[in-house]
Amino acid sequence: MHYRTKPPLNRQNHPNSCWAAAIDSFSRINSGIPTYRERDLYLEYGVASSGYGLNSSNLARLEVELARHGCRLDLAGTICLPYDIEDKLVKSHVVIMWCVGGSDWHANLIYGIDNATISAMETRDGSYRTRPWGHYMSAPGQYLLWRP
DSSP: OEEOOOOOOOOOSSTTOHHHHHHHHHHHHSTTSOOOOHHHHHHHHSBGGGTSBOOHHHHHHHHHHHHTTTOEEEEESSOOTTHHHHHHHTTSOEEEEEEETTTEEEEEEEEEEOSSEEEEEETTTTEEEEEETHHHHTOSOEEEEEOO
């Protein structure tokens, strides 16, 4: 079990800018990372025609930008809970982007994990939520952004 300080609440402003809202909050809670505002992120890396979602080439560009500040973006086909998240939480909060359904993706900012649940800042409505592991485990793929 590991918990960090609750991150700043941040609600996404566009249908698919959840990733930008999560990174905005992540950047404000982790020292040593410049503050990345949601609006700046979705305008620079998002695709307007898809509600400011990310495509693979823009995700690669964003990964390079965040790596300049010591962050890692790991792609995981499956995650082994609690270890894959808890190990990262020891060092920083964790942005999780996971596949929902066939091709839609969503992002939250994780601040805690225990034997059965994950606590995260939900970007859809800017709230704190605690959900069972299965909420994240059923995804066919996840990206985990953290600062080692």
